[in-house]
Amino acid sequence: MSSPSSNQEIGLEDQLLQKSVDGTFSIPWTHRVRFTHDAFSEGNDVLMAVVPEDMEQVRLCTVIDEGLLEARSDLIESLNQWQQRHSPRVQFTGPPVIIPGGESTKNGWSSFETVAAAINDQHVCRRSLVLIIGGGAVLDAAGFAASTSHRGIDVIRMPSTTLSQGDAGIGIKNGINAFGVKNFLGNFSPPLAVINDLSLLESLDEAHWRGGLSEAVKVALLKHPPLLDYIEQSSGRLRSRDLSAMETVMLASARLHMDHIVNGGDPFENQHARPLDLGHWAAHRIEAISQWSVPHGDAVAMGLAIDLEYTVRINRLDRTLVDRVVGCLRSLGFLGSCDYLNDGMAVLKGMEEFREHLGGRLTIPTITAAGTILELHEIDSSIMLEAIASVNELLSVES
Ligand SMILES: NC(=O)c1ccc[n+]([C@@H]2O[C@H](COP(=O)([O-])OP(=O)(O)OC[C@H]3O[C@@H](n4cnc5c(N)ncnc54)[C@H](O)[C@@H]3O)[C@@H](O)[C@H]2O)c1
Ligand SMILES: [Zn+2]
Structure with missing residues (x-):
């Protein structure tokens, strides 16, 4: 059996051929939460301010909670007017994706699939953004779909309930329920920003208020x-x-x-x-x-x-x-x-x-x-x- 060639003979440095290698990297991240009223109204630039400055063309896929839409029929019109004011830089990738609100949206794959399929159909790429407007359940399910499609598309969360504005939407977790267990499937994926529009809270029923x-x-x-x-x-x-x-x-x-989350030393709950x-x-x-x-x-x-x-x-x-x-x-x-x-x-x-x-x-x-x-x-x-x-x-x- 011939002896292995020395590194010098084959012309590669020892460092390249080490058998045990550790590489460390860390990614700085700014968790951004903004509070506002009437985010889509004229003169309110809170949403545009969180869009990366170097994003020349903002391709936006919107996902909306059906329950919110039922209570706020004006929402799509305000969203459209907001887009027109920021056109041509901001373009929607397609019509809003509407998924049911409440826990049922997390039970099973249906809402996850609706969002993932729309991301595919609307050619939402990793340089596009997904804007999710809804309660904690919609944020969890749609966020899970967006953060796993193409291995992760940036999400802007717009929580629409008190629970999601003060707690669930601030978090960096997504998920759906499976095998009868809450949040059995999910991931940690920090959103690009969280925008808490307080005026959305006015239409909540008593329990969700x-x-x-x-x-x-x-x-x-x-x-x-x-x-x-x-x-x-x-x-x-x-x-x-x-x-x-x-x-x-x-x-x-x-x-x-x-x-x-930011200062507790364990954002990913290890x-x-x-x-x-x-x-x-x-x-x-x-x-x-x-x-x-x-x-x-x-x-x-x-x-x-x-x-x-x-x-x-x-x-x-x-x-x-x-x-x-x-x-x-x-x-x-x-x-x-x-x-x-x-x-x-x-x-x-x-x-x-x-x-x-x-x-x-x-x-x-x-x-x-x-x-x-x-x-x-x-x-x-x-x-x-x-x-x-x-x-x-x-x-x-x-x-
Ligand atoms: N990801 C996390 O870190 C995290 C943390 C805590 C809780 N959660 C999850 O959040 C979910 C609960 O969220 P929730 O309390 O926001 O309720 P929800 O998402 O279940 O929504 C409650 C109901 O309110 C409707 N709705 C939403 N916004 C509305 C509005 N502005 N006006 C009228 N109706 C509106 C919805 O359609 C739904 O019917 C649970 O699934 C919980 O597990 C997630
Ligand atoms: Zn909780």
């Missing part, structure tokens, strides 16, 4: 207790649909969520802990048990009450804070009558699903005081069942 407020209470409890004070003081205005009070909560909630997921193991399970008839925001309110009640029962939290949070949630319209906590064991199953979804060690975030996070790695099932039963009893009492 309040939806983002339970997430705001959650993030206030974890990260910024003064926001809880503001929400409590403004609960009457918030419940009676005062847009300016809602704007304050949205600004603060979005900022706290964004700070967590670690076990998801500190912002207070109340979420139960919330996701309640949504599934109800076949997604309980909206995410309402489920989060129940999940918060359950986790805080548990923390009191293991002597790590003072009951006065739980009473305060429950009172605040009820004054916002949450924690009304609901049958889905009757079977405590069925709810408890959500804990194992949560662990599986995150992988590895069970980590349930809770608090020992407003602003002080505690991660629980072991849960006493019998105490948790008591906590669920106690919240269930609360739901049966008229607020």
